[in-house]
Amino acid sequence: MPTSEDETGPIYRVIADKLRKSIITGELVDGQRVPGENELMRRYGVARATARQALRTLIDEGIVTPVRGSGNFVRSFRPVRRHAPKRLSAELWGRGRPIWDADAGDRTVEVDNVSVREVRPPEHVARALDLPESATTVRRQRRYLVDNRPLQLATSYLPAELARGDGAVLTAVDTGPGGIYARLDELGSAPAHFTEELRVRMPGPHEAEALSLAPGTPVIEVVRTALTAHQQAVELNEMVLDGSAHVLAYDFDA
Structure with missing residues (x-):
């Protein structure tokens, strides 16, 4: 000894x-x-x-x-391999499949703590979505769990004008097969291009509690903007990922 x-x-x-x-x-x-x-x-x-x-x-x-x-x-956990190009491909959500199918495979994925409200957007959100000063947004908040472990918090903002009339489905807790991207497609505002920015930081108290993070565990903050073929921003999604439970995968040509 x-x-x-x-x-x-x-x-x-x-x-x-x-x-x-x-x-x-x-x-x-x-x-x-x-x-x-x-x-x-x-x-x-x-x-x-x-x-x-x-x-x-x-x-x-x-x-x-x-x-x-x-x-x-x-606290042993097989990390989720997050491949952004695959999970955001129209071949996935366009066929009515959730984007998490690209990450989790046959693992159990659950969504809880869902909240949908029409709100005045924060300044940076209004700027990213190119909204006039008086415009509102549909804010969709939720938490994702894989194999019963909370892994991600997500808050999406969509221009409220898209949720009028036939677009009211965007305010539903369950937006149906393919999620909001499939619904945007049906409304003629299909996402055609995405940008993502990432940074690693320490979590705030609420984030640490919601994700059941061990002390000292960092989070990965991902901010994604979805744009149509005409470069109209239709969603800003702010995600907070458990940094110990994800592998971020990218591939691209030289």
């Missing part, structure tokens, strides 16, 4: 490495309780501070999450 610092590194790091290996090899599986401070103290003959630091290392890495009053648990 490690009892002092040597060529293997600090004791807490040796213990953390052993626990990490147990998670990687599947000896400890997702949702399983990790040995606590008392057990690590007995197993390795170390002080409580050392055992606590070993656990804190894994918590900060996002592979172990603390549950108050219950202990620490494995």
